[in-house]
Amino acid sequence: MKSISSQFDLFDDAPGYRQTPRATPRKRKSESPSTPPGWDDEEAAQRLEQGGRYRILRKLVPRPIIPRAESAFPNLAVLVDTETTGLNHAKDEIIEIGAVAFTYDDEGAVGDVVGIYSGLRQPSDPIPAEIIRLTGITDEMVAGLEIDVAALDALIEPADLVIAHNAAFDRPFCEKLSPTFASKAWACSVKEIPWADLGFEGNKLGYLVGQSGLFHEGHRATDDCNALLEVLARPAGEGGAPPFSQLLRSSERSRVRIYAENAAFDMKDHLKGRGYRWSDGSDGRPRAWWIEIDDELEEEELRYLRTEIYGWEDAEPLIQRLTAFDRYRT
Template identity: 65%
Template sequence: MANQLDMFASIQVAAGAEAAKERAIRKSSRTAQEEMAKSLEATGNYKILRRLLPRPIVTEPRPEFTRVGVIVDTETTGLNHRNDEIIEFGAVAFTFDDSGRIGDVTDVYGGLQEPRTPIPADITRLTGITDEMVAGQQIDIAALRRIVEPADLIIAHNAGFDRPFCEAFSPLFVNKAWACSVKEIDWSLRGFEGTRLGYLIGQAGYFHDGHRAVDDCFALLEVLDHQQGEDDRPFAELHRAAQRSRVRLFAEHSPFDMKDHLKARGYRWSDGTDGRPRSWWIELDEDVLDDERHFLRTEIYRWDDADPPVQHLTALERFRA
C-alpha cells in the first residue's frame, strides 16, 4: 500500500512538473513573440494587431471603484424592435469610479434565444448564428437580473438600436441610465477614422472575433479603456456625457418650404407614430437650446413669439424608441 501511495505521489509530482514546464514554455514563447512584435513596430514599417483577450472576472473587486457599468450587445433577427427578436444577448459587468476610471470585470453573461420565426439568411451570414444553434435555447432572465439590477450605467455601441430591443425584451432595462459609445464619444477628435467597433478595435491595436455578443462586449470594454497620448480614456468622456442633460427641440408646424433648411441643419423627421410630435426635430446639448430656438424663430418661423416644443432628456430617457 505504501509503495502504491509513493507511486501515486510521484506521478502527481511529475504531472505538476510537466504542467509547470509547459506554462514556462508558453510564457517564454509569448515573451519572444512580443519582443518580435515590438521590434517590427520600432522600424515604423509595421503595425501589429494583438488578439484581444477577455479580461478575467474577479470575485473581490477593488473597493475604490464603487460604481457598476454593464456593456450590452444584442444580435437580432432584424432592425425593427417591434417585429424582430433578440437571438443572442451578451453582457459584461465592470466597476468604475466617479472620475470614469474603469476597475474590474465582475460578471459576464452570454446566451442564445430561439426566435418565433427562422433566422434570415443575411443575419446568419453576418453573425454566424444558425437556426440549429438557437433551437430550444432561451436567455436566462435570472442571470441577466443578477448583472443588470446593480448597474449604475448601461452602455451599448449604438444604444439607439440596443435599448429598444432590450426594453421590448424585459422591463429590467426600462428604468436604467443608458450611454451610447457611438454618439457620446468624439472618436474623430481622438484620432480614430470611424465609429464601427471593428475600426476602433483595429486602431487601438487589437483584433477579435466580431459579431458574437460577449466578444463584442469585451472588445468595447477594451476600446473604452484605451489610453492614447495625454487624453483621458474614452470611458471618462462617455461617463461625463451620460451625466449631462440634453434636449430634443421639435420644429412643429414649420413651413413646408423650410424642410430642406431644417434637414441641412441636422433635423430629422418624425411621423408621429412613436409618440413624438409630427415634425422635424433635433437633439442638442442643453446649453445651446436658446441659440437653436433663435434660429427657428428668425430663419424658419420668422416670428418672435414662436414656441417650439422641447423635451428634456437625461440618460434615463435617451436612446429609447
C-alpha cells in the same frame, strides 16, 4: 456586434451569469511548439514596430472576472450587445445577448470585470439568411434555448450605467426582453464619444478595435462587449484619457430635444442642413423635424427657429428634456 458551446461566453462551460473566476494559469513565455526555443512573440512584434514599417495587431484577450467585493472601484457599468432577427424592435426578436459588467471610478477610470452573461434564444420564426451570414448564429444553435432573464437581471439591476455601441438600437430590444433595463441610465458609445477628435477614422467597432492595435472575433455579442471595453479603457487622443471618461461625462449631462412642428415645407433643407432629422410619427414622436442638443444650447436654437424658420418671436416649439434615463428610448 452582435455557439451552443463556444458561444455562451469566453469563460463558462454553460450559459449564464457568473462572478467567481476560474484559476488563472501561470503566465508563461510566449512560445509554442512550432517556434524555435527562446522565441518570444511580443519581443518580435516590438522589433518589427520599432522600424516604422509594420503595425502589429495583438489578439484581444478578455479581462479576468473577479468578485465584485474585491474591486476597489465604487461604481458599476454594464456593456450590452444584442444580435437580432432584424432592425425593427416591434416585430423582430433577440437571438443573442451579451453583457459584461465592470467597475469604474468617478473620474472615468475603468476598473475590473466583475460579471458576465451570454445567452442564445430561439425566435418565433427561422433566422433570416442574412442574419446567419452576419452573426454565424443558425437555427440549430438556438433550437430550444431561452435567455435566462433572472440571471441577466441580476447583472443589470445594480448597474449605475448601461452602455451599448448604438444604444438607440439595443435599448428598445433590451426593454422588450426585461423591464429592468427600462429604469436604467443609458449611454451610447457611438454618439457620445467624439472618436474623430481622438484620432480614430470611424466609429464602427471594427475600426476602433483595429486602431487600438487589437483584433477580435467580431459579430458575437459577448466578444464585442469585451472588445468595446478595451477600446473604452485605453488612453486615446492628445490628453491620453480613456474614452470611457468622456462617455461618462456625456451621460451625466442633460439634453433637450426640440421639434420644429408645423415648419413650412420649403424650410426643410434649412433644417436638415442644421442637423435636424425627420420623424414621420410612426415611432410615437411628433411628425416633425427635430434635433437633440445639450441644454446650454437651447436658447440659441430657439432663437434660430423663431427668426429663421417661423419668423415669429413668440413661437414656442415643443421641447422634451432628456437625461440618460430617457435617451435612446423609442
